[in-house]
């Protein structure tokens with residue numbers, strides 16, 4: 001019987017499903033293991049199921065010659081050294097498609113929260129500071145309806161975000177490595193533009209690009225300087241795609257109006273100055289966090305892992 005390592009705590013149903021076919025070893029905690037701990041626990045395992053916080057670097061693959069597959073419970077896989085996996089003959093899989101709508105919903109929640117200053121208003125009410133009702137100039141926010149939304153990274157999630165904009169009568173601009181098909185552009189009601197034009201014209205800039213060395217600090221001081229002073233930046237993609245220090249400086253100096261951020265470089269640690277900024281809405285990397293979606297991600301990961309262990313091509317192979 002093949003032995004499978006699950007590197008983070010997952011739903012009991014998932015362990016139960018895996019246990020019907022495999023011997024399962026699990027990390028019982030939510031705390032991610034270090035690469036060294038992962039390699040240690042992988043002894044005798046031919047498969048691993050992991051999350052984006054579990055780092056599979058080259059040392060893990062070098063120390064695990066029996067490993068056949070790392071099945072990431074995520075669409076992103078920047079936690080895995082894919083080149084080292086491929087070199088070691090290890091398949092890497094991910095879970096695309098099943099979290100698009102849920103992540104698009106959270107992106108909109110952050111966009112709206114930042115635009116209408118919901119966390120600020122909530123804190124104000126809870127503190128007991130609301131003494132005068134309906135003050136004409138208090139808590140003025142940004143209109144979302146009829147505004148321009150710019151999306152950088154127009155994969156499945158980016159397109160799901162764009163489709164939601166029609167309910168708000170928005171214009172949608174996008175920038176992507178490759179242009180969408182005419183049909184997809186039509187469905188998203190989106191117009192392709194150069195990145196600088198998108199930054200200059202958008203009232204809301206959403207970053208939805210995967211993290212890689214090529215997208216490291218894709219949005220930094222120079223890009224933020226091209227945005228409108230009234231604009232809001234939303235990042236639900238990956239920490240590291242946005243330069244947190246540059247964003248914090250811009251928010252402090254009022255160079256843009258606000259931000260909604262779900263992912264951070266080095267999370268769960270985050271740039272300390274974020275916490276004191278009233279014009280940023282913060283969430284703890286919860287883009288895919290609904291029970292139904294997290295279950296679908298786990299089921300997809302189980303299907304990928306099972307396929308490899310049974311000698312089939314997994315549905316979502318990253319290193320083809």
Ligand code: DGY
Pocket residue numbers: 052073074075076077099237287288
């Ligand atoms: C992903 O799927 O890449 C998410 O960031 C994990 O929730």
